[in-house]
Amino acid sequence: MINSNHPIENLMGTTMENIRDMIDVNTVVGDAIETRDGSYIIPISKVSFGFASGGSELPNKECEKIDDRFAFGGGSGAGVSVKPVAFLVLKGDSVRLLPVNQTNTYDRIVDNIPQIIEIFKDMGIKKCKDKKEDSNFCD
Known part of the structure; x- marks a missing residue:
């Protein structure tokens, strides 16, 4: 039985199957890594694909058509690029996203504001427990 697919379809199909085998969801969001203090670190990557395919049918004066x-x-051909972009850090009830290429100091400060607020909030709760006699302080 003659295969009715054009040869370029076979080339493209084989290439796409190989790309699918190379990349899965664990490439973009990596496996969680548990640290000694019980927190988890999950790597997050950017995956880029490039794909090209081409073909030509060349009739020749001396060559006859084969099977029409x-x-x-x-x-x-195909190319794949995997670039780490961030790490997701899970510790207790806290979730933080740590970008890999964070070069600006102001960006770091803005990204850490939730953690700074948490620290001050914890300090305030501790002071309230230590100073039970001053009820106005803890309101």
Whole structure:
């Protein structure tokens, strides 16, 4: 039985199957890593794909069609790039996203504001427990 698919379809299908085998969801969001203090670190990556395919049917004066087709020449290729962009840190009830290429000091300060607020809040609760006699302080 003759396969009715054009050869370029076979090239593209094989290339796409190989790309699918190379990359899965664990490539973008990596496996969680548990640290000694019980927190978890999950790597997050950016995955980029490039794909090209082409072919040509070249009739020749001396060559006859084979099975109603001309001689075929073709090729395909693909490229994959995986770049780490951040780490998701889970510790207790806290979730933080730590970007890999954070170069600006102001960006770091803004990103850490929730943790700074948490620290001050914890300090305030501790002071309230220590100073039970001053009820106005803890309101």
